[in-house]
Amino acid sequence: xxxxxxxxxxxxxxxxxxxxxxxxxxxxxxxxxxxxxxxxxxxxxxxxxxxxxxxxxxxxxxxxxxxxxxxxxxxxxxxxxxxxxxxxxxxxxxxxxxxxxxxxxxxxxxxxxxxxxxxxxxx
Amino acid sequence: xxxxxxxxxxxxxxxxxxxxxxxxxxxxxxxxxxxxxxxxxxxxxxxxxxxxxxxxxxxxxxxxxxxxxxxxxxxxxxxxxxxxxxxxxxxxxxxxxxxxxxxxxxxxxxxxxxxxxxxxxxxxxxxxxxxxxxxxxxxxxxxxxxxxxxxxxxxxxxxxxxxxxxxxxxxxxxxxxxxxxxxxxxxxxxxxxxxxxxxxxxxxxxxxxxxxxxxxxxxxxxxxxxxxxxxxx
Numbered sequence: 630x631x632x633x634x635x636x637x638x639x640x641x642x643x644x645x646x647x648x649x650x651x652x653x654x655x656x657x658x659x660x661x662x663x664x665x666x667x668x669x670x671x672x673x674x675x676x677x678x679x680x681x682x683x684x685x686x687x688x689x690x691x692x693x694x695x696x697x698x699x700x701x702x703x704x705x706x707x708x709x710x711x712x713x714x715x716x717x718x719x720x721x722x723x724x725x726x727x728x729x730x731x732x733x734x735x736x737x738x739x740x741x742x743x744x745x746x747x748x749x750x751x752x
Numbered sequence: 753x754x755x756x757x758x759x760x761x762x763x764x765x766x767x768x769x770x771x772x773x774x775x776x777x778x779x780x781x782x783x784x785x786x787x788x789x790x791x792x793x794x795x796x797x798x799x800x801x802x803x804x805x806x807x808x809x810x811x812x813x814x815x816x817x818x819x820x821x822x823x824x825x826x827x828x829x830x831x832x833x834x835x836x837x838x839x840x841x842x843x844x845x846x847x848x849x850x851x852x853x854x855x856x857x858x859x860x861x862x863x864x865x866x867x868x869x870x871x872x873x874x875x876x877x878x879x880x881x882x883x884x885x886x887x888x889x890x891x892x893x894x895x896x897x898x899x900x901x902x903x904x905x906x907x908x909x910x911x912x913x914x915x916x917x918x919x920x921x922x923x924x925x926x927x928x929x930x931x932x933x934x935x936x937x938x939x940x941x942x943x944x945x946x947x948x949x950x951x952x953x954x955x956x957x958x959x960x961x962x963x964x965x966x967x968x969x970x971x972x973x974x975x976x977x978x979x980x981x982x983x984x985x
Contacts, residue, residue: 728825735811
């Protein structure tokens, strides 16, 4: 009973955190929704850990709790890979921006030099 | 102009304020008709200012992107400003600009020309894992490119319009990607690659590393980069 209380409260606390982050617009919807979906699955499981026992037995896993652990690790791994992928895309975007910025700055320098030369030959 | 072609010399530079003025000065002295673009790859010293004072055009990146990042910027500049030929030269002074006309000549029948050491001219020696890496890279890349390549990591190369166009849109920023992966990519797209022997000089500033551990890491990374490049599209 104590354990159910601890896991259940943890789940609710996480749910509150995500909702609050979304409310303050600190999390993009696409990530917020993902974590909300996860919590909606996890909270009932934290209250009734035996819920998955039937499915576990079907898959040859000794207990539902082990199955949840296994699925949780797989899920977290996938999330990490997804975040690496997002970071790679972001790096490519900032690289392009940095290049654009350098090209513009070079263009401005060239224009300024040309103008200065014009002024000095006029004067 | 080199042999009637509008030529841009691209020099990627990271904290090379000690040698960049001499390199730019020498290039402009040997090749009066060319434009020189120094790409300052986020240097923390006065590289950009020194290069500009020496008469180069300077494109300064806001932060360090690596040689590949600096080179794509150089190729974009070459494409946007309508150059016929873009030539990459290292900022440490090891490439002799007197070879540039030879590289440009060979672009008549080739799309990418590489200035290669170990190909007869000059003296340059490496041993151990670094040598194994070079042997592996040149064996595999020579097959892929269907031409003899002995110095695949050379940063002395000349590209024609078609290759400039490709590099302006695609140029890997990862370690060794700027040399190894670009060669695989270029060869696979049917471009003709050719190497020409050049003598390399001692660097004007800075020292190459000789640690055996670093050499082993280099070998591993070279193998990984090569394998990835081969299984990529």
